[in-house]
Amino acid sequence: xxxxxxxxxxxxxxxxxxxxxxxxxxxxxxxxxxxxxxxxxxxxxxxxxxxxxxxxxxxxxxxxxxxxxxxxxxxxxxxxxxxxxxxxxxxxxxxxxxxxxxxxxxxxxxxxxxxxxxxxxxxxxxxxxxxxxxxxxxxxxxxxxxxxxxxxxxxxxxxxxxxxxxxxxxxxxxxxxxxxxxxxxxxxxxxxxxxxxxxxxxxxxxxxxxxxxxxxxxxxxxxxxxxxxxxxxxxxxxxxxxxxxxxxxxxxxxxxxxxxxxxxxxxxxxxxxxxxxxxxxxxxxxxxxxxxxxxxxxxxxxxxxxxxxxxxxxxxxxxxxxxxxxxxxxxxxxxxxxxxxxxxxxxxxxxxxxxxx
Amino acid sequence: xxxxxxxxxxxxxxxxxxxxxxxxxxxxxxxxxxxxxxxxxxxxxxxxxxxxxxxxxxxxxxxxxxxxxxxxxxxxxxxxxxxxxxxxxxxxxxxxxxxxxxxxxxxxxxxxxxxxxxxxxxxxxxxxxxxxxxxxxxxxxxxxxxxxxxxxxxxxxxxxxxxxxxxxxxxxxxxxxxxxxxxxxxxxxxxxxxxxxxxxxxxxxxxxxxxxxxxxxxxxxxxxxxxxxxxxxxxxxxxxxxxxxxxxxxxxxxxxxxxxxxxxxxxxxxxxxxxxxxxxxxxxxxxxxxxxxxxxxxxxxxxxxxxxxxxxxxxxxxxxxxxxxxxxxxxxxxxxxxxxxxxxxxxxxxxxxxxxxxxxxxxxxxxxxxxxxxxxxxxxxxxxxxxxxxxxxxxxxxxxxxxxxxxxxxxxxxxxxxxxxxxxxxxxxxxxxxxxxxxxxxxxxxxxxxxx
Numbered sequence: 040x041x042x043x044x045x046x047x048x049x050x051x052x053x054x055x056x057x058x059x060x061x062x063x064x065x066x067x068x069x070x071x072x073x074x075x076x077x078x079x080x081x082x083x084x085x086x087x088x089x090x091x092x093x094x095x096x097x098x099x100x101x102x103x104x105x106x107x108x109x110x111x112x113x114x115x116x117x118x119x120x121x122x123x124x125x126x127x128x129x130x131x132x133x134x135x136x137x138x139x140x141x142x143x144x145x146x147x148x149x150x151x152x153x154x155x156x157x158x159x160x161x162x163x164x165x166x167x168x169x170x171x172x173x174x175x176x177x178x179x180x181x182x183x184x185x186x187x188x189x190x191x192x193x194x195x196x197x198x199x200x201x202x203x204x205x206x207x208x209x210x211x212x213x214x215x216x217x218x219x220x221x222x223x224x225x226x227x228x229x230x231x232x233x234x235x236x237x238x239x240x241x242x243x244x245x246x247x248x249x250x251x252x253x254x255x256x257x258x259x260x261x262x263x264x265x266x267x268x269x270x271x272x273x274x275x276x277x278x279x280x281x282x283x284x285x286x287x288x289x290x291x292x293x294x295x296x297x298x299x300x301x302x303x304x305x306x307x308x309x310x311x312x313x314x315x316x317x318x319x320x321x322x323x324x325x326x327x328x329x330x331x332x333x334x335x336x337x338x339x340x341x342x343x344x345x346x347x348x349x350x351x352x353x354x355x356x357x358x359x360x361x362x363x364x365x366x367x368x369x370x371x372x373x374x375x376x377x378x379x380x381x382x383x384x385x386x387x388x389x390x391x392x393x394x395x396x
Numbered sequence: 397x398x399x400x401x402x403x404x405x406x407x408x409x410x411x412x413x414x415x416x417x418x419x420x421x422x423x424x425x426x427x428x429x430x431x432x433x434x435x436x437x438x439x440x441x442x443x444x445x446x447x448x449x450x451x452x453x454x455x456x457x458x459x460x461x462x463x464x465x466x467x468x469x470x471x472x473x474x475x476x477x478x479x480x481x482x483x484x485x486x487x488x489x490x491x492x493x494x495x496x497x498x499x500x501x502x503x504x505x506x507x508x509x510x511x512x513x514x515x516x517x518x519x520x521x522x523x524x525x526x527x528x529x530x531x532x533x534x535x536x537x538x539x540x541x542x543x544x545x546x547x548x549x550x551x552x553x554x555x556x557x558x559x560x561x562x563x564x565x566x567x568x569x570x571x572x573x574x575x576x577x578x579x580x581x582x583x584x585x586x587x588x589x590x591x592x593x594x595x596x597x598x599x600x601x602x603x604x605x606x607x608x609x610x611x612x613x614x615x616x617x618x619x620x621x622x623x624x625x626x627x628x629x630x631x632x633x634x635x636x637x638x639x640x641x642x643x644x645x646x647x648x649x650x651x652x653x654x655x656x657x658x659x660x661x662x663x664x665x666x667x668x669x670x671x672x673x674x675x676x677x678x679x680x681x682x683x684x685x686x687x688x689x690x691x692x693x694x695x696x697x698x699x700x701x702x703x704x705x706x707x708x709x710x711x712x713x714x715x716x717x718x719x720x721x722x723x724x725x726x727x728x729x730x731x732x733x734x735x736x737x738x739x740x741x742x743x744x745x746x747x748x749x750x751x752x753x754x755x756x757x758x759x760x761x762x763x764x765x766x767x768x769x770x771x772x773x774x775x776x777x778x779x780x781x782x783x784x785x786x787x788x789x790x791x792x793x794x795x796x797x798x799x800x801x802x803x804x805x806x807x808x809x810x811x812x813x814x815x816x817x818x819x820x821x822x823x824x825x826x827x828x829x830x831x832x833x834x835x836x837x838x839x840x841x842x843x844x845x846x847x848x
Contacts, residue, residue, distance in 0.1 A: 227803045228697055241696045246689035252705065261696035383690065 062092040063281050067296055070277065073270045074303045080266050083107065083199045085273040090178045093280040098180055106183045111203040113149075113158065114142045118204075124391070127224040135206040136221050136231075143197060144236035161196070162187050163234045169215065169367065174283045177276075190216045193233035198269065209263035210272065212308070213244050214365040220263040228263065229389045235377050243384035249373050254361025259308045271304035275313055290321040308362055315353040322346050500770030501787055503763055506729035511545050515725050518542035519738060522717055526745075529710060533557050533642045535717045540621045543724045556626060561646025563595065564588050568647075573842045580842035581649035582664045582673070585640060590680035604639075605630045606678045612812070617727040633659045636677035641713075651675075652707035653716065655750065657693040657810035663707040666841065672707065673838070679822040682834045687825065691818040697806025703750045715745035719752040731759045753802050760795040767791055 066088040073079045091098040118138045125133050141147060147158040164187035170177040179195050182188035188196065194210055194217045201208035211220040211230070219231040232239050244250055244261060254260050264272070278296035282288065297314035300307060322343060326336045337347045365373075377384055488504070506512055521538045525531075537553050564584055565575075573580035587593065593601040607630035613620040622639050625631035631639065637653055637660045644651040644664075651664040654674070661683070662675040674683040688694070688705060698704050708716065722738035736759055742752035767788050768774070773781045782789050825831055 227808060228695055228806065240692050241694065242689050242692045245694070245696065245699075246686045252685045252699070255696050255699045256702075256706075258700055262700070383692070 059092070059095050059284060062096050063277065063284070063292065066092045066277055067274070067292070067299075070270060070274050071299045074267060074274075074299065077267065080270060082195075082202055082266060082269055082273075085270050086179055086195055086199065089273050089277045089280060090180050092277065093174060093178075093284055094180075103180055103183060107199060107203060110142060110200055114138055114200065114204060116149075117141065117147065125223070125225070129224045132206060133223045135201075135204055136208070136223075139197065139200055139204065139206065139208075140231060140236075142200070143193065143233060159186060160236075161193060161233075163193070164189055165371075168371075174280060190218070190234050194219050197231070197233060209265075210269050211263055212260045214249060214260065214363070215370055222263075226386075226388055229386055232377065234374060237377055237381075238386040238389040239377055239384050240386045243377055243380075247373055247376050247384075249365060249369065251361035251363055253359075254308075254363075257360045258306055259360055259362060264304075268304040268307070271300040271307055271310070274300035275307065275310045278313060289324065290317045293317045294321070306360070308357070308360075311353065311357050312362070315350055315357065318346065318350045318353070322350065500767055501791070503732050503766055504730075505732045507732065507734070509729060512725075512729060512734065514542040514545050515721065515734060518721055519718075519734075519741075522714065522721065523741075525714060530714060532638070532645050532713070535714065536622055536638050536642065539717055539721045539724060540618070540623050542721065543618060543621070543728060544623070553623070553626075557642050557646055560588075561643055563601075564643060564647055566596070567593060577667050577842055578650050578664065579666050579673075579838060581647055582644070582651060582675070583838045583842050585643055585647070585649060585651070586675050586680075586682070588643070589636065589640065589677055602629065603680060604636060604677070606636075607632050611816075613727070617724060631677075633661070633678050637662050640675070640677060652709075653713055654705055654707055656688050656704050657691060657808075658812075658815045661688075663705075665707075676822055678819060679826060681822060681825050681831055682838070683822070683825075684830075684834075687822065690821070691810065691814070693808050693810035693814070695806040695808060697804075698750075698808075699806070701748050701805040703748055703806060708746075712746040712749065715742045715749045716751065718742035718745070719749055719755060722752070722755055726755065726758075731762050735759055748805060750802075750805075750807060753798075753805075754807075757795070757798040757802060760791070760798050764788075764792055764795045 069088055070085055073081065073085060087098070087100060087103065091100065118135060121134065121138060123130055123134050123137060125137075127133070142158070142160075144160045145158075146160055149156055149158060161182060164176070164185075167173060167176045168189050170189075170191075175181050177189065177191045179188075179192045179199065182192040182196055197219050198208050198210055207221065209220040211218055219233065220228055221231060222228050230239050230241065230244075241261065245252070245255060250260055274296050278293035278300075281292050281296070285292075293313060294317045297310050297317060300310045301314065304310065322337075323333065326333055326343065329336070337343045518538045518541070522535065525535055533554065534550070537550055541549065567588070568575055568580065568584045571584070573584060575581075588601075590603050592603060595601060604625065607619070607628070610616060610619045611632045613634075618624050620632065620634040622631070622635045622642070625635040625639055640662050641651060641653060649664070651662050654661055654663040662677065663672050664675070665672055674685065674688065676683045685705065694704050699706075718738050719742040722735045722742065725738070726735050735755070739752050739756045739759065742749050743756065746752070768778075771781070771785055771788055773785075773788065782792065
C-alpha cells in the first residue's frame with residue numbers, strides 16, 4: 040500500500056519535473072507549512088523536497104525511501120540483538136543512539152538467507168566538502184548512493200534515521216559544520232561527530248580556538264536544535280540550492296526563504312548571513328541596472344542609503360554576535376585536530392559506554 | 397606622622413605575609429577566634445591545646461621534649477576529636493528526639509547554638525546591601541566575620557585594604573601608567589598579585605602565593621577567606637579573586653568575578669569595552685578562554701546559561717555572597733532553615749548561580765535522607781513505603797527535580813583530581829611565549845596615547 044502511494048507521489052513529481060522554478064516554489068510552500076503547522080513537521084520529507092527541487096524533480100524518491108527503510112530495519116535488528124554497558128533507566132533510548140551510530144560508522148557482519156555479508160559504514164568524503172564544485176555533494180541522496188558524505192549529509196541522515204526509529208536526535212551547529220547532540224541521564228548532553236565517528240567533548244569545539252566565546256553565549260553554535268529549527272535549516276538549504284540553480288536570480292526567492300526561516304529560528308547564523316548577502320546583491324543589481332557608481336548612489340539616494348545602512352548593520356550584528364569566517368583549510372585542520380589531540384577532546388565516558396557487552 | 401609610618405610598615409608586613417603573629421595587637425592579623433568549634437555547648441572539653449602544651453618543663457633535651465610534646469598533643473587532639481564526635485552524636489540524638497515530637501519533615505535546627513545569631517545578623521546586613529551599590533569589601537567581611545564570631549574588626553580590615561589601594565595607586569604613578577585607563581589599573585592590580593614590588597621605604601612586597609594546602613577548605617573552612625589570605629599572604633581560587641575585587645573597588649577599576657568549574661577568576665574589559673581579559677590569580681597568569689575551556693568540563697549549555705565564564709554583575713556577585721554565607725553556616729553547623737533561606741535569596745538574585753544550586757541540591761538530599769530515616773523508609777521498602785507518605789514523596793520529587801535542573805543547564809561535576817591537574821597546566825603557562833605576548837600587549841594599552 041505504502042509503495043503504491045510512493046509511486047503515485049513519484050509520478051506526480053515527474054509530471055512537474057520540467058519546471059525547476061515551480062518545484063522550488065512548491066518546496067518553499069511545503070516547508071513553510073511545516074513551520075506554521077507542527078503536525079506537518081517531517082524532517083525526511085523536508086530534506087527530500089530540498090534535494091528533489093535542485094535535481095529537477097528526478098530524484099529517485101522510491102529508492103531513497105527504500106534505502107532509508109532498509110537501514111531502519113537493519114538498525115532495529117541490531118538493536119534487538121545487542122546489550123549495552125550503560126545501565127541507567129534510559130538505557131533503551133541510549134541503546135538506540137548507540138546502534139544508530141554503529142550502523143553509520145561501523146563495519147557490521149550479518150547473515151541472511153543467501154549468505155554472509157558485511158555492512159559497510161558511511162565515510163567522510165574529503166573531495167569538495169562544501170559542495171563548491173557540485174552542490175549535490177551536500178545531499179543525503181548522494182550519500183546513500185556513494186556511501187560517502189560530509190558534515191551536512193551525514194548528520195542529516197542520522198536525524199532522518201532517528202526519526203524513523205522514534206529516537207531523539209538533535210542537529211547542532213559549529214562554524215561551517217553540523218554535528219549531532221544527544222542527551223542521556225548519566226552524562227547530560229553529549230556530542231556525536233559523524234565525520235570522524237567520535238564523541239568529542241565541547242572543549243573540542245570551543246577550546247580549539249575556532250569558535251568565539253560570544254558565539255556560544257549567543258547560541259550561534261552548539262545549541263541542540265529543535266525539529267522546527269532543523270526545518271528552518273532546510274529552508275536555507277533550499278535558498279542556497281536555488282542560488283546555485285539560478286545564479287542570475289533577482290534575489291526575491293532566497294530573500295523570502297530567509298525571512299521565513301529566520302522567523303522560526305531568528306538566530307540561525309547561516310540564514311542571517313544569506314539574508315545580508317542577498318540584500319547586498321539586490322542593492323548592487325538595482326544600482327547596476329540604473330547605471331552609476333555604487334558608492335555615490337548609496338550616498339545620494341535615500342532609499343538606497345537606508346538599505347545600505349540596514350545591510351551594514353546586519354553585518355555588524357553578525358560579527359558582534361561572535362561569527363567569524365572560517366576558511367576551508369582551517370576547517371580541515373580543525374576537523375583533524377580531533378584525531379591529533381584525542382586525549383584532550385574525546386569524551387571517554389561516552390566512547391566507553393557505547394561499547395556493547 | 398610617626399604613627400602613620402608605623403601603620404604603613406605594618407600594612408606591608410601583613411601583605412608580605414611575614415610572621416603576622418608577631419603583631420598580635422593588630423586585630424586583623426590576630427588569629428580568628430577558634431572557628432573550628434563544632435560548638436555543642438553541652439559538655440566542656442576536658443583538654444585544650446593551650447594547657448596541654450604549656451604544662452611541660454623546659455629541662456629535657458629539645459628533641460625528646462619535642463617528640464614527647466608532639467605525642468601528647470596528638471593524644472590530646474585525638475581525645476578532643478572523639479569528644480567532639482560524641483557531642484555531635486549526642487546533639488543529633490537530641491535534635492532527632494525533639495524533631496520527632498513535632499514533625500519529621502523539618503531538619504534539626506541549629507538556631508539555638510552559639511554563633512548562629514552572627515549568621516542571622518550577617519544575613520540582615522547583606523539584605524541592606526541589595527538596594528544600592530554595595531562594597532565588596534564590606535560584603536565579604538560580613539560573610540567571613542559571621543564565621544569568626546567576632547563583634548568588631550571591620551575598621552582594621554578596611555584600613556588594610558585602603559592602604560593597599562593607596563600603595564597600588566602610588567605604584568601606578570611610579571610606573572607611568574595612565575591613571576584613567578581601566579586596562580592600566582587592572583594590569584597594576586595583576587602586578588600587585590604576581591610581582592615582587594618595592595615600597596618607598598625599600599620594603600619588599602612579595603607576590604600573593606597559591607596555598608596548595610586544603611584548597612577546598614575541607615580541614616578548615618576559613619582557609620577560603622580573604623582574612624586568611626591577608627594574614628598569611630597565601631590564598632586560593634576563592635580568596636584571591638575576592639581580594640582583587642576589593643582592591644579594584646579601592647582604585648576605581650572595573651573588574652568582575654567569573655566562574656568556571658570548581659573555580660573563580662577575574663574578567664575585566666578593555667577601555668573601549670570591546671574585549672574581555674582574563675586574570676588567573678592562582679597561577680598568576682593572563683588566561684585565554686581556550687585555556688579555561690580545555691579543562692573539558694564546561695558544556696556549551698553552561699556557557700549559554702551563564703553558569704561559567706560570564707562576568708558577574710553586582711547583583712550576581714551579591715548572590716554569590718549569600719551562597720558563601722550559606723556554605724559557611726553549613727560547614728560550621730549543618731543544613732537547616734537558615735541555609736535554605738539564604739540559598740533561596742541567592743537564587744532570587746541569580747537563578748543560575750551554580751554554587752547556590754548545588755548547595756541547595758545538597759540541602760534537599762540531606763532533607764530526604766533525614767525524612768526517610770524518620771519514616772523508616774529504606775532502599776528495600778521504598779517502593780511500598782514512599783507512596784504512603786505524600787509529603788515525603790513530594791519532597792523526594794523535589795530533590796530529583798533539583799538535580800535534573802542542574803544537569804539540564806549544563807553542569808557536569810569536575811572531579812577534584814582533574815581540577816588539580818588543570819590548575820597544574822595553568823601553572824605551566826607561566827613565562828611562556830604567549831604569556832609574554834599577552835602581557836606586552838596589555839602594557840601597550842596602559843600608556844596614554846601621545847597627544848598629536
